[in-house]
Amino acid sequence: MGDFKVLSFMFLILVVMLLGVCHVPVAAEQKKKTYIVHMVKNQMPASFDDHNIWYDSSLKSVSESAAMLYTYDNAIHGFATRLTAQEAESLRNQPGILFVLPEMKYELHTTRTPSFLRLEENANLFPVTDSESDVIVGVLDTGVWPESKSFDDTGMGPVPASWKGACETGTNFTLKNCNRKLIGARYFSAGYEAAFGPIDVSKESKSPRDDDGHGTHTSTTAAGADVPGASLFGYASGLARGMANRARVAVYKVCWIGGCFSSDILAAIDKAIDDNVNILSLSLGGGISDYYRDNVAIGAFSATTKGILVSCSAGNAGPNAFSLSNVAPWITTVGAGTLDRDFPAFASLGNGKNFSGVSLFKGDPLPEKLLPFVYAGNASNATNGNLCMTGTLIPEMVKGKIVLCDRGLNARVQKGAVVKAAGGAGMVLANTAANGEELVADAHLLPATAVGQESGDAIRDYILSDPNPTVTILFEGTKLGIEPSPVVAAFSSRGPNLITPGILKPDLIAPGVNIIAGWTGAVGPTGLAEDPRRVEFNIISGTSMSCPHVSGLAALLKGAHQDWSPAAIRSALMTTAYTVYKNGQTILDIATGKASTPYDHGAGHVDPVSALNPGLVYDLTTEDYLNFLCALNYTSSEIYGVARGNYSCDSSKTYSINDFNYPSFSVTLETQVFGGSNGTSTSGNSVVKHTRTLTNVAGSSGGTYKVSISSPSPSVKISVEPDTLTFTKDNEKQSYTVTFSASSMPSNTNEFGRIEWSDGKHVVGSPIAISWV
Numbered sequence: 001m002g003d004f005k006v007l008s009f010m011f012l013i014l015v016v017m018l019l020g021v022c023h024v025p026v027a028a029e030q031k032k033k034t035y036i037v038h039m040v041k042n043q044m045p046a047s048f049d050d051h052n053i054w055y056d057s058s059l060k061s062v063s064e065s066a067a068m069l070y071t072y073d074n075a076i077h078g079f080a081t082r083l084t085a086q087e088a089e090s091l092r093n094q095p096g097i098l099f100v101l102p103e104m105k106y107e108l109h110t111t112r113t114p115s116f117l118r119l120e121e122n123a124n125l126f127p128v129t130d131s132e133s134d135v136i137v138g139v140l141d142t143g144v145w146p147e148s149k150s151f152d153d154t155g156m157g158p159v160p161a162s163w164k165g166a167c168e169t170g171t172n173f174t175l176k177n178c179n180r181k182l183i184g185a186r187y188f189s190a191g192y193e194a195a196f197g198p199i200d201v202s203k204e205s206k207s208p209r210d211d212d213g214h215g216t217h218t219s220t221t222a223a224g225a226d227v228p229g230a231s232l233f234g235y236a237s238g239l240a241r242g243m244a245n246r247a248r249v250a251v252y253k254v255c256w257i258g259g260c261f262s263s264d265i266l267a268a269i270d271k272a273i274d275d276n277v278n279i280l281s282l283s284l285g286g287g288i289s290d291y292y293r294d295n296v297a298i299g300a301f302s303a304t305t306k307g308i309l310v311s312c313s314a315g316n317a318g319p320n321a322f323s324l325s326n327v328a329p330w331i332t333t334v335g336a337g338t339l340d341r342d343f344p345a346f347a348s349l350g351n352g353k354n355f356s357g358v359s360l361f362k363g364d365p366l367p368e369k370l371l372p373f374v375y376a377g378n379a380s381n382a383t384n385g386n387l388c389m390t391g392t393l394i395p396e397m398v399k400g401k402i403v404l405c406d407r408g409l410n411a412r413v414q415k416g417a418v419v420k421a422a423g424g425a426g427m428v429l430a431n432t433a434a435n436g437e438e439l440v441a442d443a444h445l446l447p448a449t450a451v452g453q454e455s456g457d458a459i460r461d462y463i464l465s466d467p468n469p470t471v472t473i474l475f476e477g478t479k480l481g482i483e484p485s486p487v488v489a490a491f492s493s494r495g496p497n498l499i500t501p502g503i504l505k506p507d508l509i510a511p512g513v514n515i516i517a518g519w520t521g522a523v524g525p526t527g528l529a530e531d532p533r534r535v536e537f538n539i540i541s542g543t544s545m546s547c548p549h550v551s552g553l554a555a556l557l558k559g560a561h562q563d564w565s566p567a568a569i570r571s572a573l574m575t576t577a578y579t580v581y582k583n584g585q586t587i588l589d590i591a592t593g594k595a596s597t598p599y600d601h602g603a604g605h606v607d608p609v610s611a612l613n614p615g616l617v618y619d620l621t622t623e624d625y626l627n628f629l630c631a632l633n634y635t636s637s638e639i640y641g642v643a644r645g646n647y648s649c650d651s652s653k654t655y656s657i658n659d660f661n662y663p664s665f666s667v668t669l670e671t672q673v674f675g676g677s678n679g680t681s682t683s684g685n686s687v688v689k690h691t692r693t694l695t696n697v698a699g700s701s702g703g704t705y706k707v708s709i710s711s712p713s714p715s716v717k718i719s720v721e722p723d724t725l726t727f728t729k730d731n732e733k734q735s736y737t738v739t740f741s742a743s744s745m746p747s748n749t750n751e752f753g754r755i756e757w758s759d760g761k762h763v764v765g766s767p768i769a770i771s772w773v
């Protein structure tokens with residue numbers, strides 16, 4: 001009971017956070033909302049010979065005036081339309097209607113990565129064949145700035161014959177904007193416009209053009225061409241390249257100033273499947289719900305069963321537990337870690353103390369002498385005066401001074417703009433407990449540095465205790481070789497998985513802090529209206545940035561192993577990911593300063609060079625995913641809602657998530673309480689078995705693999721049977737069973753372990769998370 005309350009509370013937080021950023025839609029049609037109507041296509045009455053006419057007639061039977069926003073053929077069978085709640089209810093009772101689900105709004109999860117990932121020194125390991133250039137990465141985002149040098153198609157061969165997509169034109173976007181690199185560009189606005197009214201083309205482009213920057217950043221991270229001499233104001237200078245620098249890019253603009261709407265996202269996935277993309281990258285997320293109500297999960301299911309790998313951001317709601325989005329087991333869920341690169345900028349105080357921070361500020365430096373220093377909380381009459389919210393600083397109290405602002409609520413760069421507007425000379429941005437020691441560098445509009453919580457507290461103490469506090473900020477450019485790295489970013493969303501506790505998420509982490517990639521020419525690097533600067537590259541952070549790293553790496557693997565399924569590619573990325581530094585210490589979590597766990601980093605940090613040759617993979621078929629839905633006890637309607645095929649679970653069979661062939665292990669055990677009216681748990685043993693099947697992808701030489709197990713603690717015993725697996729043929733399959741015997745532990749206890757299979761050449765690792773509920 002208690003645990004359930006915690007869970008629903010966490011869920012509420014998520015929902016509230018999402019609603020918190022919602023804009024109030026303009027009521028274009030009174031009380032009408034967008035609904036996505038899922039139809040059972042094979043129940044079409046014989047009197048119809050076209051399903052579109054049938055959909056239309058079903059809709060007309062409840063609303064004469066309702067317009068079809070979209071009809072869907074691949075991602076789901078059905079359509080999107082505008083209905084009143086009452087019309088939606090009567091539509092639900094029509095024959096052939098599976099679900100009538102209200103639209104959901106999603107939000108974006110906002111050139112040294114290749115060498116950090118050891119891609120550059122190992123470039124020759126990736127076969128230089130035409131196969132990578134036949135891989136098409138589809139990116140659902142804010143569109144694209146086609147003039148970015150990352151879309152230069154010099155030297156690229158003809159567009160792959162498999163491509164069936166299009167280059168859609170519109171505001172500031174013509175056929176000339178597509179080429180052999182950026183092979184496709186579409187936009188989807190019907191759902192957005194139905195909710196917000198017609199797009200105002202003086203504010204945003206009704207075309208694939210990116211007015212925001214996010215989509216240009218993600219698509220160039222995944223598959224941008226090499227651009228030598230890239231930098232942001234000289235920061236992070238060097239070669240900028242996408243992960244799959246020879247692959248093709250197809251962009252699907254689904255996010256607008258007012259958000260990303262599920263009817264548009266579903267339409268984009270529907271088209272991307274038809275267009276024949278190989279990889280889909282979605283750096284966005286929304287409220288989490290059961291898979292049959294989650295349009296991204298539903299669309300991703302169809303894509304996966306057609307051989308398309310779908311990679312999604314895990315969300316930026318960390319470091320809270322249970323904060324993940326995009327957790328369906330057919331999606332690759334990507335969290336974020338840091339790089340070994342930093343942008344130091346020191347806050348040097350009048351008392352001689354010196355605190356390190358980070359910044360991407362470029363502009364006139366501060367005067368040599370120390371400047372007066374004021375805490376924003378003492379220069380404002382607002383309750384949240386310390387946060388430097390718009391209009392809260394009293395100009396007379398900040399003029400010519402450096403202002404200490406606390407992080408939280410409004411955008412970091414916005415705080416700088418607020419200080420600047422009030423006449424401040426500079427800003428020190430202090431983390432609070434919510435962000436701990438995590439530092440995200442920004443291209444501030446005024447001299448500014450961001451410091452961690454400990455430094456922030458010390459600096460605040462200094463201001464409040466010194467009668468005449470002073471400070472200056474010293475910028476030191478780009479520093480490489482920062483250790484330890486990676487560390488898990490505090491913002492990266494964390495497990496456990498709220499929807500299916502038996503599936504460990506996130507799957508892995510990838511670089512997502514201070515990432516440089518292409519940018520739009522429509523706004524400056526801060527994205528603020530008051531920022532007149534224009535840049536070709538920008539440095540930003542988020543799981544939005546880590547997701548396209550994995551999308552691009554998946555494209556590299558797809559190019560190298562064209563016959564691998566999406567599950568095989570994900571398995572290769574996961575089982576070769578690393579969880580420890582070279583010195584053997586576990587990857588740290590910056591939120592706690594302690595070792596991270598599989599709930600933070602999943603299988604670990606991606607290592608593409610090892611992923612190229614994983615030895616063995618955990619593969620999954622469409623039937624495995626359907627059996628998974630059976631194991632969830634989904635009704636046949638719910639299964640149809642996710643998977644469409646007319647699949648019924650066999651009532652004589654027992655389905656178990658424990659045997660779902662996932663490359664990681666998540667074991668939930670019940671805390672057993674015996675006797676004792678005091679409610680204390682006493683001993684009691686649980687035994688749980690998980691079966692897995694490994695497929696040899698190392699060719700006919702195969703190998704003999706031995707298992708090694710690291711058990712978390714004496715309270716859990718892990719054994720594997722058999723403990724040796726021998727493969728002699730390509731694609732040969734061998735199964736094993738893991739037995740977890742655990743004594744009862746207090747609820748909310750978590751333990752972690754690891755299983756590794758090795759033949760001396762390959763290491764096939766899987767994380768284990770055990771939690772007592």
Ligand SMILES: *[C@@H]1O[C@H](CO)[C@@H](O)[C@H](O)[C@H]1NC(C)=O
Pocket residue numbers: 171172201202203204205
């Ligand atoms: C179209 O592009 C031109 C030149 O790049 C720019 O001046 C104009 O503002 C753009 N229009 C829109 C709606 O983005």
Ligand SMILES: *[C@@H]1O[C@H](CO)[C@@H](O)[C@H](O)[C@H]1NC(C)=O
Pocket residue numbers: 346348354355474
């Ligand atoms: C502040 O400290 C850093 C590293 O500890 C050092 O590089 C820098 O020169 C110091 N600056 C001042 C003004 O003391």
Ligand SMILES: *[C@@H]1O[C@H](CO)[C@@H](O)[C@H](O)[C@H]1NC(C)=O
Pocket residue numbers: 375377378464
């Ligand atoms: C400044 O703010 C702090 C706490 O926010 C408060 O304790 C202190 O009294 C204030 N100082 C002045 C001079 O107002």
Ligand SMILES: *[C@@H]1O[C@H](CO)[C@@H](O)[C@H](O)[C@H]1NC(C)=O
Pocket residue numbers: 380381394
């Ligand atoms: C802030 O509060 C002080 C004291 O109540 C008042 O004198 C002053 O006018 C206020 N300033 C602003 C800008 O509201």
Ligand SMILES: *[C@@H]1O[C@H](CO)[C@@H](O)[C@H](O)[C@H]1NC(C)=O
Pocket residue numbers: 631632633
């Ligand atoms: C599905 O139902 C079976 C039998 O009632 C039960 O043992 C199992 O725990 C259920 N699975 C889930 C995921 O709820």
Ligand SMILES: *[C@@H]1O[C@H](CO)[C@@H](O)[C@H](O)[C@H]1NC(C)=O
Pocket residue numbers: 040042043636637640645646
């Ligand atoms: C599945 O097929 C049966 C028989 O063909 C049909 O009656 C049923 O409606 C179908 N269910 C779904 C969800 O398609």
Ligand SMILES: *[C@@H]1O[C@H](CO)[C@@H](O)[C@H](O)[C@H]1NC(C)=O
Pocket residue numbers: 675676677678679680
């Ligand atoms: C609670 O009850 C159990 C069994 O009745 C007993 O062994 C244990 O000592 C009790 N614990 C406390 C804290 O009273």
